[in-house]
Amino acid sequence: MHFGASMFFTDYSMSPAELGLALEERGFESVWAAEHSHIPLSRKSPWGGGGELPKHYYDVMDPFVSLTSAAMVTKTLKLGTGVCLVNQRDPIQTAKLVASIDHISKGRFLFGIGNGWNQDEMENHGTVFATRHKLVRERVEAMKAIWTQTKAEYHGEFVNFDPMMTWPKPVQKPHPPVIVGGAYPYAARRAVRYGDGWIPLAGRPGQYGDVFDYVPKFRDMLTDAGRDPATFPISLFYGVEDQATLSRYRDFGIVRCIVSLPSAKADVVLPILDRWVGLMRAV
Numbered sequence: 001m002h003f004g005a006s007m008f009f010t011d012y013s014m015s016p017a018e019l020g021l022a023l024e025e026r027g028f029e030s031v032w033a034a035e036h037s038h039i040p041l042s043r044k045s046p047w048g049g050g051g052e053l054p055k056h057y058y059d060v061m062d063p064f065v066s067l068t069s070a071a072m073v074t075k076t077l078k079l080g081t082g083v084c085l086v087n088q089r090d091p092i093q094t095a096k097l098v099a100s101i102d103h104i105s106k107g108r109f110l111f112g113i114g115n116g117w118n119q120d121e122m123e124n125h126g127t128v129f130a131t132r133h134k135l136v137r138e139r140v141e142a143m144k145a146i147w148t149q150t151k152a153e154y155h156g157e158f159v160n161f162d163p164m165m166t167w168p169k170p171v172q173k174p175h176p177p178v179i180v181g182g183a184y185p186y187a188a189r190r191a192v193r194y195g196d197g198w199i200p201l202a203g204r205p206g207q208y209g210d211v212f213d214y215v216p217k218f219r220d221m222l223t224d225a226g227r228d229p230a231t232f233p234i235s236l237f238y239g240v241e242d243q244a245t246l247s248r249y250r251d252f253g254i255v256r257c258i259v260s261l262p263s264a265k266a267d268v269v270l271p272i273l274d275r276w277v278g279l280m281r282a283v
Contacts, residue, residue: 004030008056013263020070032082033063040120056263071105083114091139107171147175184214202236
């Protein structure tokens, strides 16, 4: 089982380059950058964590800029969006961003995506909350066409373009893995339909269910859809700092556990990483 770390990179946190180096030096597999373009002052949608929305949601930097910074100072560390809000991004431009960072990093990019929870935020981008899931599916399908076809075109309800030419194409073939974030069963269904992996949240079992209950059900969904569970990786966000639980994740076939780090400087973050090094070695 691999280990990654996620952060809301801000102007008061460790820089992506600093954290990337620290993770690579300690044997972590990947770094993950969160995304919110902005946070409206109104609140139609409650935050899943409960209570007031933390400050770093308002302050987070663009994930593609953050991950490019980390890519420039690392050699093996994988770079993931955790998650990219495709419902708020133009698919043609995002396809170019993904292909470009995959080139710059020599094929180390992981395209974690989500459909968003903040209705006010996505409506500022012109996205209709009720149809955001179909919109994201079409945008993902359109991006796959751009990445894999010399003269790509796509015609859907929300995404529509005639044949185009755009480069670069990604280093990874056919394209970087599209790893769908979200809870069981709805995000799991989306992962089965158009994803190359799934990232549910492990750290809130009371709200999202127990990993050891829903992962077998998800694997049944893959089998029913004609997809091989053995070739469909499952990662977990919000990994718990507990050796016994991590060992169970490993034995359960989870391929990656991702720890959530605070948006803080090195004096706070590095001791957390060092504790995780011991857990990684033990597991």
